[in-house]
Amino acid sequence: xxxxxxxxxxxxxxxxxxxxxxxxxxxxxxxxxxxxxxxxxxxxxxxxxxxxxxxxxxxxxxxxxxxxxxxxxxxxxxxxxxxxxxxxxxxxxxxxxxxxxxxxxxxxxxxxxxxxxxxxxxxxx
Amino acid sequence: xxxxxxxxxxxxxxxxxxxxxxxxxxxxxxxxxxxxxxxxxxxxxxxxxxxxxxxxxxxxxxxxxxxxxxxxxxxxxxxxxxxxxxxxxxxxxxxxxxxxxxxxxxxxxxxx
Numbered sequence: 001x002x003x004x005x006x007x008x009x010x011x012x013x014x015x016x017x018x019x020x021x022x023x024x025x026x027x028x029x030x031x032x033x034x035x036x037x038x039x040x041x042x043x044x045x046x047x048x049x050x051x052x053x054x055x056x057x058x059x060x061x062x063x064x065x066x067x068x069x070x071x072x073x074x075x076x077x078x079x080x081x082x083x084x085x086x087x088x089x090x091x092x093x094x095x096x097x098x099x100x101x102x103x104x105x106x107x108x109x110x111x112x113x114x115x116x117x118x119x120x121x122x123x124x125x
Numbered sequence: 126x127x128x129x130x131x132x133x134x135x136x137x138x139x140x141x142x143x144x145x146x147x148x149x150x151x152x153x154x155x156x157x158x159x160x161x162x163x164x165x166x167x168x169x170x171x172x173x174x175x176x177x178x179x180x181x182x183x184x185x186x187x188x189x190x191x192x193x194x195x196x197x198x199x200x201x202x203x204x205x206x207x208x209x210x211x212x213x214x215x216x217x218x219x220x221x222x223x224x225x226x227x228x229x230x231x232x233x234x235x236x237x
Contacts, residue, residue: 004172037226047226063224102178110161110220113184115173 002026002114004098009119012088020083020119022098029079030054033101035112036072036083038121040094048072050101050109051081061108066092088123095120126151126222130215130229138237143204145232147217152197154221161220164193164202165228168213176215177202209236 008020022034035050049062051072060072071084081098095118102113127150137143147162154160164177175184177193180200190205204211217229 044230045226045228047224061224097173099173102175108223110159110223111163111175111178111218113175113178117170117172 002100004100004114004116006096006098006116006119009096009121011122011124013125014088014090014123016088017084017086018088018121019085020096020098020121022081022083022116024079024081024098024100027100030076033109034072034074034081035099035101035109036081037097037099037112038092038094039097039118040091043094045097048083048096085121088121090123093121093123126219126225126227128217128219128227128229130217130232132232133230134233134235136235136237137204137207139209140206143207143211143234145202145215145217145234147195147200147202147229149198149200149219149227151222153200153219154197160196162193162195162200163218163220164191165216165218166211166213167216173216207234207236212236 003025005023012018033052036048037045038048039045049072051060051074069087074081097118099112099115101109102111129148131146153162160180162180165173167173176187181193192203194201214231214233216231219227
């Protein structure tokens with residue numbers, strides 16, 4: 001059974017950094033691209049970015065709102081995908097979800113087949 | 126792109142059917158021949174669960190009482206016979222106008 005468990009969330013001051021982890025199990029992690037979403041209070045889900053699996057170069061794509069501040073990486077030996085968040089702003093507050101990319105895609109994924117329960121990040125002074 | 130779901134909530138007697146509508150402000154049909162419309166459910170305290178992909182394809186492990194239909198901008202999720210375990214919030218999502226993966230506002234299914 002596929003499981004994705006996020007960790008590392010918490011309260012952080014504006015301008016500081018935080019790293020989220022997503023530990024995967026139940027599938028061959030290295031064969032899949034992985035993605036992050038977030039949801040601010042009272043708002044819809046917002047795509048943050050994704051990282052391709054090594055077979056597709058392990059490259060990354062990011063939403064414009066986080067590009068240059070956030071970075072996604074992966075450790076296939078541990079089945080973990082990370083979201084490094086730097087220069088955090090209050091508007092980065094929300095629940096962050098890790099998910100597995102589903103199906104085939106050419107540039108960006110079309111959908112995501114398994115999701116974690118999320119990790120709460122609060123950016124506040 | 127805006128995804129509009131109706132109804133916002135519905136209360137269904139076990140064994141009865143249920144239907145949720147999802148309308149997109151732009152067509153979800155791609156020139157590759159695929160319509161990128163998905164249905165998810167979120168139970169309280171749990172993660173999003175994929176039910177239907179590409180309009181009508183049931184995801185692994187999803188009971189066959191769940192079915193999806195539609196084309197272009199109008200889509201429907203149907204549950205042929207609602208069971209108690211089907212409670213939750215149902216969302217449609219478009220996967221064509223990227224990277225703005227847009228979800229509907231959700232439909233809360235309750236059991237009478």
